[in-house]
Amino acid sequence: MATINTPISGGDHLNTSVKSYGASLASKSVVFSDLDESERYFLNIMKDIAKPSPLAKYLVASTFYESHHSSFIRNLTQPSPILRNATVACAAALLGDQSNEYVKKGLEIGHRRAALAVSSLRSLEIDNEQDLVTAIVLGVALLTFAMHVADGQPFLISHYTLSLIKMRCPDLSRLDPSLMDFLMCLVCAETFECVLRSRVPSLKVNTHDRGCFVDRYLGISSPMLSYYYDICQAGNSLQKVGMADDPDLLRRLKGIQLAVEEWQPLQPPDFVERFTHIEVVLNSKRLFIFPITRFHALHLHTWLPVLKSSRKKQGKGC
Structure with missing residues (x-):
């Protein structure tokens, strides 16, 4: 477990530390000047x-x-009134995690x-590029908080933020x-939550537009994220139809499976030099795991609607 550079050892220490830190924070931006000491x-x-x-x-x-x-x-x-509540919420959650x-x-x-930050997100309108930046950062801040607390509802936050972005800015290239x-x-x-819910994600991000790169969350497997979107889309249609023998859906699922099997990762020229040997190995293992989980998702979406339909007809529920 990592430690924090300046631990709290009592109320007096907290008040003393706050005063020394608070001055620099307030001088940086009036946005944070009215925060309480804690x-x-x-x-x-x-x-x-x-x-x-x-x-x-x-x-x-x-x-x-470090860079992240x-x-x-x-x-x-940033000196943004809209972000300040989410910023403080994140700070509190991250320190509690430590x-x-x-x-x-x-x-x-x-x-x-x-x-308060959720209220800001709900009232936010994207009219220009800066509004788009604010929406993304605010959404990530709230998502980070949600993933560090019980019942944080990260799916709802990510879904609402992406829906807002898609509505105003469909072209993110x-x-x-x-x-x-x-x-x-x-x-x-x-997206990963949509796989389990048979829902269609808000955005299908084509990472091929970014060229050959290593994503900080998915590594060199990030191009496969678009196939997850396709699976979610097919699964959602299958759930509505309620049967697994629909010719069009079966063709779509088969097409996804073939695309996954044929997909080959692209490594940046400096991949081996930039990352440690262990990181290279872990990225390779991730390449093995992703297709397997995707095939499992394919089978889940193919047969789960049929099982549910069958159980309902038998009066057993789901």
């Missing part, structure tokens, strides 16, 4: 969490740890600020690469 303390300590970052568990390689944490903090601490010392106070602050990394976080969270 909130300022959490926000500042979040930037100095000792390695590894609590965000590291979502990444495929340690090579991404820095990018996450940099985007969250030490039991912060759990109770962090949960109180985190849930209060997260509720020109999105900045750093923002694309954040968008992939939302897409992965929604």
